[in-house]
Amino acid sequence: MAMRQTPLTCSGHTRPVVDLAFSGITPYGYFLISACKDGKPMLRQGDTGDWIGTFLGHKGAVWGATLNKEATKAATAAADFTAKVWDAVSGDEVLTLAHKHIVKSVNFTQDSSCLLTGGNDKTIRIYDINKPEAEPQEITGHTSAIKKALWCNNDTQILSAADDKTVRLWDRTSTAVVKQLSFDMSVSSMEYIPDGEVLVITYGKTIAFYNALSLDLIKTVDAPASIHSASLHPDKDFFVAGGDDFKLYKYDYSTKEELESYKGHFGPVHCVRFSPDGELYASGSEDGTLRLWQTEVGKTYGLWKCVLPEEENCEGRKFEETI
């Protein structure tokens, strides 16, 4: 029997949520970090949305946030011209990396030894976290503010998307451009899937999938509204997208068919990401909330519990709906 999706709303932020990221799966589950214009990024338990802590220290809107695979380190990019590295267990600030302009994006290498940053000063920087006082390696070339910079190809290359309507692939050692994609409009988001080397790019109403190594186009899908962010399921059977019309869309990746759309947010959706186990996806909105959505509605997982109203469950007791 088909069940209706009940999203879980995570409140706490007081301004729009502009970025979110999941950690890998750790012995303590997986975690979620949210970047918010209120300057206070939050760490949450990934499968329940329970708040764990708030990283305090930034003096401006936080535009980007990320966790390392083990969820032991967090990094944030903010409008106060700094990127910060945090201990994600204690919540303590570990490093402040001063920049010359608003920082928009942060990304750890697989071994968490280096941090990639990008922002309004149009320069990609690579910091060695173990030698923070050393000058970062700089990669220039973009002619407008960088929106997102991500490690790819086993941390040997870098993918960057900027307001100059290009996505560029750089070699880390030579800092030269390997390949470039040009668009008619600014790219709104970018997601890199290492397993299978897939790059998910959104622009206008389009969700596009590229081979991350060759930057060859795999396919594009058009949505009913302007899309701000999309995410591909780890098994590559679904992808989800959200944008200007406040809705979340779920598509079949192979057939490009729109499977479901969900209302719930009270503002445009700025970011959406699948959890590392693919069981749920999280969305962040202009309305200041994060929402968790089940991939398979009806499955018992996290805080969702499948209760069939007709049946008598658990020694004949009647269940109450708890919403």
Add this chain to the structure above:
Amino acid sequence: MRTPMSVLRLPRGPDPNSRGFDPNSPRFIALCSTTISSSTDTETDSVQIGEEQCARSMLRESFLRTLIAMTNKQVQFYMYERVKVNAVFGASDIDVLNFQVSDLQTPIGVQKEALLRCQDVILYSFDL
């Protein structure tokens, strides 16, 4: 007409009084190494750690005593953006995130009651 999916409870929200990262959580206990550790390598280490802890306690106690001494006194706050304001200090919250003050003298008038964001304060001074 589909039945909505049931939930056990809503996700827990932030604690208004603290920044979280519960030190009693299994993850914290397992992963967090502090400067004060119960198992030390050498005697020198344990002496150094003991000294450090004494210094920390002393500094923390002095700071808390200054907060007590400041209560109901006129305090000058020097803040970012070259802001300098006077106010009567009331209290601090437990994480020293906000100071509750009265009669805050601002360029646009006197605010009877106000909260000052501690992260915006560079220094404050008062007469004993």
